[in-house]
Amino acid sequence: MEFTVDSPARTLAAALGATLYSPATRPRLAADVLKQAGRGVMSMVLCLEDSIGDGDVAAGEENLVRQLGLLDEAAEAGENLPLLFIRVREPRQIPDLVRRLGRAVRRLSGFVLPKFTEGRGMPFLEELAAAESACGRRLFAMPVLESPQLLHLESRAAALQGIARAVGAHRDRVLALRLGVTDFCSAYGLRRAPDMTAYDVQIVASVIADVVNVLGRADGTGFTVSGPVWEYFRLHERMFKPQLRRSPFVGEAEELRNALIEHDMDGLLREIELDRANGLTGKTCIHPSHVAPVHALSVVSHEEFSDATDILRPEQDDGGVLRSAYTNKMNEVKxxxxxxxxxxxxxxxxxxxxxxxxxxxxLTASLPPA
Structure with a gap:
């Protein structure tokens, strides 16, 4: 389906897909955004936080305002833009940037709020609400859950409950929650290797599970929670065998398998599948080569669609058990x-x-030409 920045939040949260991060200091940022949009990127974060140095913030803000003005002109001329978010450092940056953007704010979908806890996050949300009123446009928040309070066992439950209160008070404004797994690893001096997923680092996996447990429930109280970033995009020496089975890659597809392994994409593919199995939607990306795998694995298979439509047929409202049309599983309606x-x-x-x-x-069809 088509969607725009003004589509319902439910649609936009699912449509984020591979959210590509880019430093706000890039001199050709507008051209980069248009290029990535042409390659299928659906959402981008223009970052003023960890991706740039402390001394570059003012220059990054100036560049961001200038480049979003260029993107506004491009959109006026008929160019398609992805959903655009700004990752800020401090709450005061939100109203200041909205004011400085002027008309170009209409191309902005919202702000990414770093190191989010109840105490730190509420000022961000309050400034966002005020900026939204001032500019007359809907602006979404995407809090990043990456603080040590979430990682440390003795403070985790209280931190999660506080975050739940904060985002619950601004439910209509919170589009998705993002996981900052790199910061989680940093708190213990860890870094996962390219042949390991976030779920192989048990201390990180336990946080993901608890975040979904409290904040990702399907009972109407939960939020969309996005998958963690995959850090690798070039060849590294391997300790373990590749994680891609040979059987799906027959004939000419064997070349694709070799290319994915060579660029450490087999670990990414496995992590994407584990993200979905653990209740996460979409993924944070720091390299354009990660976008096609995330989107290819976001397509619903014919078997999944068949099962889902059978379960949701009106005549099944009373519940019961159905045999899958693929005759390989049971579908229990409720x-x-x-x-x-x-x-x-x-x-x-x-x-x-x-x-x-x-x-x-x-994946073969979605990869850009070599």
């Missing part, structure tokens, strides 16, 4: 309903693969 609803929302945005088409074909 327990699987929330999964089916989430699957059909993803299908609206990313589409449904034809029967017999798997992620290998989708």
């Amino acid at each position: 327990p699987h309903r929330a999964w089916a609803e989430r699957t059909l929302l993803r299908a609206e945005v990313f589409g449904v693969a034809r029967e017999g088409v798997g992620f290998v074909e989708l």
